Structures are given as C-alpha cells and as structure tokens.
Amino acid sequence: MNSTRFRMPARRLTTVATATVLAAGPAALAGAGAAHATGAQGHASAVVLRTGLDVNLLDKTVHVPLAVALNEVQAPRSARQTALTATLDGVDGGRPFSVLAAEAADATATVTDGKAEASTRLTHAKVHVPGLPLLSLIEIEGVTSEAVCEAGRTPTASSNLLGALTVLGKKVTVTAGGPTDVKVPGVGEVRLDLSKNATSSRTAAATALELTVSVNPLKLGVADVEGTLTLAKATCEAPAAPAASQSPADEVEPQGGPVEEAGLAETGGSSVTPYLLGGALALLVAGAGAVVVARRRG
Numbered sequence: 001m002n003s004t005r006f007r008m009p010a011r012r013l014t015t016v017a018t019a020t021v022l023a024a025g026p027a028a029l030a031g032a033g034a035a036h037a038t039g040a041q042g043h044a045s046a047v048v049l050r051t052g053l054d055v056n057l058l059d060k061t062v063h064v065p066l067a068v069a070l071n072e073v074q075a076p077r078s079a080r081q082t083a084l085t086a087t088l089d090g091v092d093g094g095r096p097f098s099v100l101a102a103e104a105a106d107a108t109a110t111v112t113d114g115k116a117e118a119s120t121r122l123t124h125a126k127v128h129v130p131g132l133p134l135l136s137l138i139e140i141e142g143v144t145s146e147a148v149c150e151a152g153r154t155p156t157a158s159s160n161l162l163g164a165l166t167v168l169g170k171k172v173t174v175t176a177g178g179p180t181d182v183k184v185p186g187v188g189e190v191r192l193d194l195s196k197n198a199t200s201s202r203t204a205a206a207t208a209l210e211l212t213v214s215v216n217p218l219k220l221g222v223a224d225v226e227g228t229l230t231l232a233k234a235t236c237e238a239p240a241a242p243a244a245s246q247s248p249a250d251e252v253e254p255q256g257g258p259v260e261e262a263g264l265a266e267t268g269g270s271s272v273t274p275y276l277l278g279g280a281l282a283l284l285v286a287g288a289g290a291v292v293v294a295r296r297r298g
Contacts, residue, residue: 025259034241036160042116042149042239046070046107047124048081049100053213053227055091060224064091065127068099071107071120078110090129096245100127111239118234119146120208129215131223137164137190137215143231149238157197157230167192188215188225208232232281 025142053066071081084105087096095280102125109118123142141163147205165172168184174194182190191212209231216224 010136016077018157040109040153040240041076042101042109042111043074043076043237044116044118044147044149044235045072045074046073046109046118046120046145047230048102048105048107048120048232049127050228050230050233051099053129053225053229056224057091057130064130066091066225070100071105073107073109073118075109075116075118077113078108080106080108083105097133098128100125102126114151114239114242115149116148116236116238119149120144120232120234120238122208122232123248124203125231127229129213129225131215131217131219131225132187133289135169135187136166137168137213138209138211138231139231140209140231141165142290145206145208145232145237147204147206149202149204149236151239151241152252153238155202155236155238157204157234159195159197159206159208159234161194163207185216188213188217190214202238203236203283205235206233219246 005008006290034076047069048071049068050070050072051066051068055064055066057064066088068086070086071083073079073081082105084102086100087097087098088097091097092169097207102122104121104123107119110116121144122140123143125140126136127138140161142238145157145159145163147157149154161174165174165256167182167190168187169185170182172180172191172192174180176195180192180194182192193210194205194208196205196210207230211229211231212227213229214226
C-alpha cells in the first residue's frame with residue numbers, strides 16, 4: 001500500500017527557504033519575466049487531501065500544526081500520484097497517526113499544447129484527527145473533481161459526491177446550496193461546503209468538499225483541533241491563445257506614393273526619426289542663411 005508520512009514541525013526548512021529567497025532578491029526580480037512565461041504555457045494542479053489544522057494537546061501545553069497534503073501534483077510537467085494513506089508523526093505519543101486511509105486516491109495534472117486539466121478521485125476514505133482515534137471525522141464513499149482550461153474556450157469546473165457521507169458518526173445529507181452544520185455533543189462540530197466550483201476567463205477551480213472543523217472530545221483538553229480540511233481539489237489556468245497568423249495579403253506593403261505618406265505620415269516615426277528631423281532642420285537653416293547672404297551681396 002502506498003503511503004505518505006509527514007514529520008512535524010519543519011521550522012528549519014522554513015528558515016532555509018526564507019533565507020534563500022532573501023539572498024536571491026535582485027536575481028528573483030530579474031527573473032520575473034520568466035515566471036510570466038510559465039503562465040503563458042498554462043498550469044494545472046490537483047490534491048486529494050489538504051489540511052490546515054491546529055492541534056493543541058494536554059490543555060494546550062503542546063501545539064502541533066497539522067499541515068498535510070496527500071497526492072498533491074502540479075504541471076506544466078504532467079504528474080500523477082496514487083498514495084492511499086497519510087500518516088503524521090509527533091501527535092500520538094511518538095506513534096504514527098493515520099490521518100487518511102482510502103481504497104483509491106488519485107490526483108492527475110496535465111498541460112499540453114493549448115490545454116491544461118486536472119482531476120482527483122477519492123473512494124471509500126476515512127479521515128481521522130488527533131483525539132478521536134476510533135471515531136472518523138468523516139467517511140466518504142466517493143468524491144471527484146475536475147477542472148479543464150483550453151485556450152480560446154470557457155474553462156469548466158465540476159465536482160461530485162458519490163454515495164453516502166458520514167461525519168462524526170452521523171449520516172449526513174449535504175447540498176450545493178449552502179453549508180451543512182453537524183454538531184455532536186461532547187465531541188465537536190463540523191461545517192461542510194459541497195462542490196465549491198469557480199471559473200473565470202482563463203481559470204477554473206473545483207473542490208468536492210471543504211470542512212471547517214472544531215473538535216474537543218468531552219472538553220477534556222486532551223486534543224483540541226480546529227481549522228480547515230479540503231478533499232478532492234483540482235485547478236487549472238489555460239495556456240495563452242496562439243497569436244493570429246498574418247495572411248500573405250496582410251504582409252504586402254503599398255508601393256509608390258509620396259514619401260510623406262509612405263514614411264513618417266504613415267508610421268508615426270521610428271528610432272531614426274529624430275536624426276532625420278535634425279538633418280532636415282540643419283539643411284533648412286543652412287538654406288535660409290544662404291538666401292540672406294545672397295540678398296546682402298545683391
């Protein structure tokens with residue numbers, strides 16, 4: 001079985017990354033044009049599970065941020081991940097803690113000429129948080145999401161909930177019309193948003209489920225968990241549309257005609273225009289001077 005294990009915290013990695021960005025200052029600014037070019041190629045990303053939870057253990061004497069991303073992929077380079085479990089170290093007395101287990105968990109992101117697309121699929125999955133080792137935060141029969149962005153076409157985003165959904169041991173029916181609140185006395189509460197899809201002229205984002213979590217079993221302070229959890233998200237940005245090619249007729253320049261019309265009057269000038277104007281002005285001044293001298297001599 002494929003699995004992903006996360007070690008927390010990772011402060012040193014954050015410090016090194018920050019120092020690298022600061023040291024790169026001018027070079028990073030100089031490379032801004034290249035970053036824009038990447039957008040012209042299109043972009044796609046997909047993730048099966050992402051958590052942004054704060055876990056406080058033993059009456060908040062131990063604080064552990066629970067930041068987990070399972071099967072997160074990005075393209076221009078096409079990618080696919082199919083890990084089925086995600087575990088976390090450091091929150092269960094030194095033992096690996098299982099955050100998610102699934103029968104199928106798939107994330108794919110692809111960018112080709114003129115098209116970017118991403119998709120996710122999660123089936124028969126259970127999500128757990130610290131403090132509730134025996135009771136699942138959420139159980140899902142299946143969710144999918146898909147985002148497709150094609151140059152010159154309207155992007156599309158879609159997500160679906162397949163089958164039953166159980167939250168904190170309760171069977172739940174959710175709708176796309178608004179959030180659904182699930183409260184279990186002595187355990188906690190969860191707010192669910194179903195099928196959060198959004199599109200713009202070039203981008204699309206589809207999220208099957210987004211949960212806002214607040215769990216404190218029996219308010220004993222053993223594990224107080226708060227934050228957000230996202231399941232099955234796919235995003236894309238369309239590649240830039242190819243520039244319209246000119247026909248041979250468009251490339252033919254008019255022949256003949258007065259110089260004024262074919263030159264400055266038509267184009268509005270060029271990089272050599274100041275020199276041409278300067279030369280003409282000098283000739284004009286010289287000619288005027290010659291006329292004055294000729295009249296005096298006469």
